[in-house]
Structure formats: structure tokens, C-alpha cells
Amino acid sequence: MLKRLQRPAWTCPRCALHQSRAATRCLVTASNAAVRQDEYQPAWKREPSIAHDDRTLRHIFDSPAIWKDFNARAKYRHGSKSAGLFRNRYLTQPDGFQDFVAVTLVKCRRIVDKVLAYQSTDDLRKVARDLDRLSDLLCRVIDLSDFVRSVHPNRQVQAAASQAYSAMFEYMNVLNTTTGLNDQLKRAAATPEIFDSWSEEEQTVAAILIKDFSKSAIDLQETDRQAFVDISNEIAEVGNAFVDNMAAATPVLSLQSSRMKGMDLRLVRQLTRWGSVSLPTVGMPAVMALRSVEDAEARREIYIASRTSAESNLQRLERLLKRRAEIAKLSGYESYAHMTLTDKMAQSPEAVTSFLDALAKDNAPRVQTELRELLELKKSDARHSNFPADLNAWDKDYYTAQLMSSMRTKQRSPDFLSAYFSLGTVMQGLSRLFHRLYSIRLVPCETAPGETWNSDVRRLDVIDDHEGHIAVIYCDLFERQGKSPNPAHFTLRCSRRISEEEMQEAAELSSQTGGLFDTAQEAANDGLATNFSARNGHELYQLPTIALICDFALAPASSARPTLLTFREVTTLFHEMGHALHSICGRTALQNVSGTRCATDFAELPSVLMESFASAPEVLALYARHWETDAPLDPNRVRERLEVEKRMQGAEIEGQVLLGMLDQVYHSSAPLAWSENSSGVDSTAVYHDVWRRYSSIPEPAGTSWQGFFGHLYGYGGTYYSYLFDRAIAGKIWRDVFQRLPGGAVDPGAGERYREEVLRHGGGRDGWRCVGGVLGAEGEGLRDGGRGAMEEVGRWGVHN
Known part of the structure; x- marks a missing residue:
């Protein structure tokens, strides 16, 4: 498949967990405080220009007035004429x-005609690079248009972007069924003289595209190919319907208000009519009830109702899973999981199960300790009919909330830390950290007229001390009406080397477009950023162009206070910047393996690892300072907060193991044997069997929570990936960045990680990257396989 979709914008399990909790915005009052020049000058900063950029970075995020003044310079530099989006x-x-x-x-058509006409060995050597460029051209339109139609406020622009997306997607589907392209690629890859002359990246890209062509059924007979297309279309239709129609069998539960004792009275009053509470069974009210209602029987009713899906959506799910099993069988695979895992680090469902089994075994003692503590709390509860000897599924959230509350009362208020985390200081800290570890920094750049979709969007150029300009980041970090609340990273344009042949084509185009482009270099990348790579023979590269989306609250216009982040929001920003770092440093010559275009079960590693940096004392020293007094934060306050948040981490990991196991069983060949009615083996029977085998707390009969498991569609067969990357990230954090005191800001550790992991993007097998960064201890992992997966499981999640 010539278009390899970027990592989708998704809410990972960690983010979904955080979003389900009631988050309170930090409200810090201030009188006459103002953003002032930063007095903190670490010893590692020598050049005045770096110090100036460092201060400016903080100010443009913390002061709307300074940002407005800073960006006004663009009028003098660019004039009033629109420079175009990005x-x-x-x-x-x-x-x-x-x-x-x-x-x-x-x-695109020029490239297709050229590749189809290749005959000689010398011509066929170009196939991998030509098809990679063809893929890049598709991505240039599809990725950018898809992003614009989802974020741009102007309906005309949205419509135009949607039309562009559809037109290019339709052409992509034509290419994916052009057998001649597949034949030429296979012919080249099967010729030892050609294959051996290719770089590691070219060999990887060729293998990726051959597999993607195969997954498009291009090798099947015409009848089977049409069946493949029909089933694929049905999967897309049913899958989207499944995600869009998640609902409970009982949408609203009616309970006497007297049974809701313990729940927030204001919320209970809002839900009460004539002495009866109408409680929505899906959403925050039900979550809060399970955490706070004292009546155990009421909690049981709420729990069961909130985890019992509407029958219609269960039917959609089962239809989706059956069709996926059918399309895998049609393609010659044992199951859908076998089909989707062939190009992942795991490689097989058996290896995934080995990983999850090993992880569950490592995690079991922690879970049992946590449950014993909850059971002790329950035994001390004097209410009647409480069955104190057992911890039921509907007890878990209630007693966990009690435990967490007792721990938090011993600390300062939850908002205390926010005063030390203005958005500007956090961005400043990220830049300082990147400069320490990787010799790169974030430099504010004024935006040209028409360059962004909203005036609050800040542009940052990423500058390498040795290579100069290497990437562009557009930061859309503030909330506004109609904007998605989910944090996300988008790659709008990938790294890729621009050839001399392309430059000649661009020069011709530049002369034909009537002054649209000033130079061939601009025309070669549609006006987006390019630079010559000192690392790669001073060849011309198109630079990674990235968009970061968050939803942070704007400070009141009447206040001098900047936007202050909760520590959870700080961690989220570090997480998303980890994805950006992968795109920035994974500057490959071919776009199919650039940055985050890697195996799904490798893509979350850089972002998860970045979360650990957010709380490291030596990193906090780089940025965590009070917005009014500039006093540094005592890192012990963050450590205390983390101890509370990780208090029930064992239970959270067990929950993710359960979902990973369920995902694997659902995407086995089992759905082919499911009966058409609910009296036989179906998704609900499988769901309860997985919980019976792997859950520490029994699931009550009658529930069918799988109808709410939306990630089954987007990440079918790969849901284990986040846990997998957490385990690897924890190991790298301990063995590379915590091996020596102050290791979180050690340039040697940063260089090792950048060279072994980040710089390869998806151009090197993930196991080789992990083995390389871990050194001697990772030597046995380089070949991957089931044993390597099991070893990662034994590491556990301890970050």
C-alpha cells in the first residue's frame, strides 16, 4: 500500500484513564504579577542568542501581549500577502x-509511468526510492488535508481540504490495485544484485510496501480480490458504526435519592426528580457514584448497568470481528491477529500472549498487595450487609477513592504544584532538556500571514547545534470552542531526501507557476521548510513538519497570571513532545520510515519514556519555577504526588492486561465459529472467560463491557502495544538515564538514545534499536521473537 497512514490521533489508555477522572483547573489568584525576564541562567548556556531564544520561548506562551508583539514582526518581514497554510x-x-x-x-503519474517502463537492472534499482516518493506525494496531500479539515475554523477551507483528501485517497486506491507497480517492486527485491545494493532503509521500505500491497489483496484472483474489497468496505462501515454507537443497555438507572448517600449533593440534586435519581449509566455521574455511594447494593446495580452494552452494538462488534477473521482467511492468514502482527515487533499472537502472561505474573504480587489493603478498608466499614470477607467488582472504585482521599489529605491542595508549571516555563524546560541531551532547542519563529489556522498557534523551529534548522513544530495548545479536547501529535510532512532529479522537476515547475515559488528549492517542497543535512553529505532534505494539539485553559484576559498546568497536563505535554522528538530526530532519507512511521508496538516508546523526564529532579530544576516569585520547586512535592497517583498502579496494569488479552482472543480465528445468536459462544462468553482467567476480582454475570471497547476497531490485534512500550521505556529509563546520578540530563545518555533509537525512525527493526540502546544486556533481544517478548514482560511496568 503506497500510502502508509501516520500514527492516528488517538487517546491512548493512559490518556483515557486520565480523562475519566474529574480534573480541576488550577485557579491561582494574582494581583500585579507580570511576566519578566528570566533570571535563571544554567551554566550550560554560553551564547547570548541561545539565552535570548530561551527567554522568548517562555514569554510567547506566558504572555499574550508579548506573543502579539512578537508575531507582529511578520508583517514587516512577509508583508500582508498570505504565505499559505504552513x-x-x-x-x-x-x-x-x-x-x-x-x-x-x-x-505521481510521471513516477508511475516511469516505474512501469523500467527494464534494466540500473533502472530497477530506483524502484524503492521512486515508490517511496510516490507515497510521500500522496501523504503530502492526504495528511495535511485530513488535519486541516479537522482543525480549521473556516467551513470553506474545511470543504476544500475534504475534497482534496477524497480525490487523493481515491487515486491511492487505484495505485494499490495497480499490479504492475507490485510486480516491478517484487522483481527488484528478488534480484540479489539490486537488493544487496540497497541501503537498510531501502530494503525496509521495499519490505513494507510489498506487505502493504499484499494486504490490499493484489496477489489474489479477481473474484477473491473483489470479495476482499467488499469485506474491507463492510469492516470500515461496521467499525465506524460500532465506535459511534457505544451505549448501555439501560441508559438511565432510576434510584431512590436516599440510596445515593455519600455522593456529591449538588450533583444528586441535579439528577433528582420527585425523590428519584435518574442516573446516566455511562459518563462521569456513574463514575462518581461508583467512587462515592455508600450503599453497596446501589453500587452493584450501577456497576452492572454501566458495564452492560446495548445488544445492537454487541451485534455490530461481532459482525466486525467475524468479517476481520474472514478477510484474514481470504488473505491466507490463520487469523486477523496473525495478519496484522506480521510487521510488528511481536510478529505473532503467541508472542503477544507470552508477553502479557509474563507481565501479569510480574504484576500479580503488586495487585494482591493493593487488594489486601482495599479489603482491610472494607472490613473496617461497619455498614450492615457489606460482606466484608470479599472484595466485589463494585467495591473496588469506592474503597480505592477512600484510600486515595486519605493519602491526599496529608498533602497540600491538588493545585499547589500548578503555580510552578506555567506553560511557558514547561516549554522552556523541554527546550533546555533537549539541548542538554540532544543538542537541539526550540526557537520561536513569527508566523507569516495565513500560515496558521488560529492566531493562538505558535510556530517553533527546531535548531540543532551542528546541523542548523531540522524541523518545524506548530503548537496549538490552548482551548477554544469546537476544538477537540484530546491531546495529539500529527506529522504533516515527513523527513525525506530530495534528489537532483526532483530539483530539476521543481525548477521546471517554478518557471511554469508564474512566480508562485522564488526558487526550485522552494518548489521542491511546496514552500515548506527544507535544509541541507550535515549528517548526510549535505544533501537537501524536506524537514519534518509537526502539529501538537492540546486543550489547556487560557488565563483570564484581566489577569497577569499565565496559563498554569496541572502536573498531569505537564506529563501529557511531555508525552506528546516525545512523539514530536521521534519525528524530529528520525530524519531518514525515505519518508515511509521517517520518525513515527514505525511499527505500532514501537511508536509509543519515545512518548512514554518522555513522561519519566517530567518528574526527574534534575529535569525539574531546569524549568519548575513559581510564576510569581521565580522560586524553584522542591522536587519532593512532585515525588509525593507521584506516590499517590501510582498507589494503585498494579490494578491499572492488570486492567490493561485484561484488555490486551481480550483483543487477542477477539482477533483470533474464534469468531468464525461464533453462532449467529446469543445462545451460543459469542463475544460476551469470551469476555467473561478472559476475566475469569486473568482478573483478580470476579466480573458479575450478565455484563458485556466489550461493547464499549472502542479501541478494538482502531487497534485490532495491537492493543498490547502501550503496555509493551511502557515496559521497554521503564527499562531504558532505569538502565540508560538513571544508571548514574543526574543521568536524566546526561548528554552521553542522550546521544546513546538518539543514535540507537530516535534517529532510525522506522528504518531499523525495533528489536535492534532496543538491543542497541541497552548495550550488553540487550544483546539477546536483537533478533526478537517469542522469547524476547516474554523477557520484556518479565521486566514489568515499574516507571
Whole structure:
């Protein structure tokens, strides 16, 4: 498949867990405080220009007035004429999307005609790079258009972007069924003289594209290929319907208000009519009830209702799973999991199960300790009919909330830390950390007219001390009406080397576009950023262009207080910046393996690892300072907070193991044998069997929570990935960045991680990357396989 979709914008299990908790915005009052020049000057900063950029970075996020003044310079530099979205010269107005598509299609068709005509060995050597460029041209339109249509406030621009997306997606589907392209690629890869002459990246890209062509059923007979297309379309239709229609069998539960004792009275009053509480069984009210209602029988009713799915959606899920099993069988695979895992680090469902089994075994003592503590709390509860000898499923959240509450009362208020985490200081801290570890920093750049979709979007150029400009990040971090609340990282354009042949083509295009581009170098990348790579023979590269989306609250316009983040929001920002770091440092010559375009079960490693940096004392010293007094934060306050938040980590890990196991069974060949009615083996029977085998607390009969498991569609067969990457990230954190005191800011550790993991993107097998960064201890992991998966499981999740 020529278009390899970027890592989708998704809410990972960690984010989903955090979003289910009631988060309170920090409200710190201030009188006459103002953003002032930062007095903190670490010894590692020598050049005045670096110090200036460092201060400016903080100010443009903490002071709207300074940001407005800073960005006003663009009028003097660029004039009032629109530079186009992301400085893409075609996108100065909505109609420009049509021009962008038209020019791109001309380039694509030239490449297709050329590849189909190849005969000689010398020509066939170019196939991997040519098809990678073809994929890049598709991605240039599809990725950018998909992002614009979801974030841009102008409906005309949204519509134009959607049309561009559809047109290019339709052309992509034509290419995916063009057998000649597949034949030429296989012919080249099967010729030892050609394959051996390819770089590691070219060999990897060829293997990826051959597998993607195969997954598009291009090798099947015409009848089977049509069946494949029909089933694929049905999977997309049913899968989207499944996600869009998640609902409970009983949407609202009616309970006497007297049974809701313990729950927030204001909320109970809002839900009460004539002495009866109408409690929605899905959403925050039900979650809060399970945490606070004293009546155990009421909690049982709420728990069961909140975990029993509507029958119609269970039918959609079972239809989805059956069709996936059918399409795998049609493609020659034992199961859908076998099909989807062939190009992942795990490689097989058996290896995934080995990992999850080993992880569950490592985690079991922690879970049992936590449950004993909850059971002791329950035994001390004097209420009647409480069955104190057993901890039921509907007891867990209630007594966990009591335990956490007792721990928090011994600390300062939850908002205490926020005063030390203004958005500007956190961004400043990220830049300082990156400079320490990787010799790169974030430099504010004024945005040209028309370059961004909202005036609050800040542009940062990523500058390498040795290579100069290496990436562009657009930071859309503030809340606004209609914006998605989910944090996300988008790669709008990947790293890729621009050839001399492309430059000649660009020069021709530049002369034909009537001054749209000033130079061939601009035309070669549609006006987006390029630079010559000192690392790679001073070849011209298109630079990674990234968008970071968050939903942080804007400070009141009447206040001098900047936007202050909770520590959870700080961790979220570090997480998303970890994805950006992968895109920034994974500057490969081919776009199919650039940055985050890697195996699904490797993609979360950099982001999960970045979370550990957020709380390291030596990293906190780089940025955590009070927004009014500039006093540094005592790192012990963060350590105390983390101890509370990780108090029930064993139970959280067990929950993710359960979902990972369920995902694997659902995507085995088992759905082919499911009966068409609920009286036989079905998704609910499988769900209860998995809980019976792996859960520490029995699940009550009658529940069918799988109808709410939306990730089954987007991440079918790969849900284990987040736990897998957490285990690897914890090992790298301990063995590389905590091996020596102050290791979290050790340049040697940073260089090792950048060279062994980040710089390869998806161009090197993930096991080789992990083995390389761990050194001698990781030597046995380099070949991967079931044993390596089991070893990672034994490491456990301890970060």
C-alpha cells in the first residue's frame, strides 16, 4: 500500500484513564504579577542568542501581549500577502487545494509511468526510492488535508481540504490495485544484485510496501480480490458504526435519592426528580457514584448497568470481528491477529500472549498487595450487609477513592504544584532538556500571514547545534470552542531526501507557476521548510513538519497570571513532545520510515519514556519555577504526588492486561465459529472467560463491557502495544538515564538514545534499536521473537 497512514490521533489508555477522572483547573489568584525576564541562567548556556531564544520561548506562551508583539514582526518581514497554510504556497485560499491536488497528481503519474517502463537492472534499482516518493506525494496531500479539515475554523477551507483528501485517497486506491507497480517492486527485491545494493532503509521500505500491497489483496484472483474489497468496505462501515454507537443497555438507572448517600449533593440534586435519581449509566455521574455511594447494593446495580452494552452494538462488534477473521482467511492468514502482527515487533499472537502472561505474573504480587489493603478498608466499614470477607467488582472504585482521599489529605491542595508549571516555563524546560541531551532547542519563529489556522498557534523551529534548522513544530495548545479536547501529535510532512532529479522537476515547475515559488528549492517542497543535512553529505532534505494539539485553559484576559498546568497536563505535554522528538530526530532519507512511521508496538516508546523526564529532579530544576516569585520547586512535592497517583498502579496494569488479552482472543480465528445468536459462544462468553482467567476480582454475570471497547476497531490485534512500550521505556529509563546520578540530563545518555533509537525512525527493526540502546544486556533481544517478548514482560511496568 503506497500510502502508509501516520500514527492516528488517538487517546491512548493512559490518556483515557486520565480523562475519566474529574480534573480541576488550577485557579491561582494574582494581583500585579507580570511576566519578566528570566533570571535563571544554567551554566550550560554560553551564547547570548541561545539565552535570548530561551527567554522568548517562555514569554510567547506566558504572555499574550508579548506573543502579539512578537508575531507582529511578520508583517514587516512577509508583508500582508498570505504565505499559505504552513507556508504551502498553493494554500493561500480554499481553491488552492484543487491546484495542490492537480500538481501532485501530475507528479505521481510521471513516477508511475516511469516505474512501469523500467527494464534494466540500473533502472530497477530506483524502484524503492521512486515508490517511496510516490507515497510521500500522496501523504503530502492526504495528511495535511485530513488535519486541516479537522482543525480549521473556516467551513470553506474545511470543504476544500475534504475534497482534496477524497480525490487523493481515491487515486491511492487505484495505485494499490495497480499490479504492475507490485510486480516491478517484487522483481527488484528478488534480484540479489539490486537488493544487496540497497541501503537498510531501502530494503525496509521495499519490505513494507510489498506487505502493504499484499494486504490490499493484489496477489489474489479477481473474484477473491473483489470479495476482499467488499469485506474491507463492510469492516470500515461496521467499525465506524460500532465506535459511534457505544451505549448501555439501560441508559438511565432510576434510584431512590436516599440510596445515593455519600455522593456529591449538588450533583444528586441535579439528577433528582420527585425523590428519584435518574442516573446516566455511562459518563462521569456513574463514575462518581461508583467512587462515592455508600450503599453497596446501589453500587452493584450501577456497576452492572454501566458495564452492560446495548445488544445492537454487541451485534455490530461481532459482525466486525467475524468479517476481520474472514478477510484474514481470504488473505491466507490463520487469523486477523496473525495478519496484522506480521510487521510488528511481536510478529505473532503467541508472542503477544507470552508477553502479557509474563507481565501479569510480574504484576500479580503488586495487585494482591493493593487488594489486601482495599479489603482491610472494607472490613473496617461497619455498614450492615457489606460482606466484608470479599472484595466485589463494585467495591473496588469506592474503597480505592477512600484510600486515595486519605493519602491526599496529608498533602497540600491538588493545585499547589500548578503555580510552578506555567506553560511557558514547561516549554522552556523541554527546550533546555533537549539541548542538554540532544543538542537541539526550540526557537520561536513569527508566523507569516495565513500560515496558521488560529492566531493562538505558535510556530517553533527546531535548531540543532551542528546541523542548523531540522524541523518545524506548530503548537496549538490552548482551548477554544469546537476544538477537540484530546491531546495529539500529527506529522504533516515527513523527513525525506530530495534528489537532483526532483530539483530539476521543481525548477521546471517554478518557471511554469508564474512566480508562485522564488526558487526550485522552494518548489521542491511546496514552500515548506527544507535544509541541507550535515549528517548526510549535505544533501537537501524536506524537514519534518509537526502539529501538537492540546486543550489547556487560557488565563483570564484581566489577569497577569499565565496559563498554569496541572502536573498531569505537564506529563501529557511531555508525552506528546516525545512523539514530536521521534519525528524530529528520525530524519531518514525515505519518508515511509521517517520518525513515527514505525511499527505500532514501537511508536509509543519515545512518548512514554518522555513522561519519566517530567518528574526527574534534575529535569525539574531546569524549568519548575513559581510564576510569581521565580522560586524553584522542591522536587519532593512532585515525588509525593507521584506516590499517590501510582498507589494503585498494579490494578491499572492488570486492567490493561485484561484488555490486551481480550483483543487477542477477539482477533483470533474464534469468531468464525461464533453462532449467529446469543445462545451460543459469542463475544460476551469470551469476555467473561478472559476475566475469569486473568482478573483478580470476579466480573458479575450478565455484563458485556466489550461493547464499549472502542479501541478494538482502531487497534485490532495491537492493543498490547502501550503496555509493551511502557515496559521497554521503564527499562531504558532505569538502565540508560538513571544508571548514574543526574543521568536524566546526561548528554552521553542522550546521544546513546538518539543514535540507537530516535534517529532510525522506522528504518531499523525495533528489536535492534532496543538491543542497541541497552548495550550488553540487550544483546539477546536483537533478533526478537517469542522469547524476547516474554523477557520484556518479565521486566514489568515499574516507571
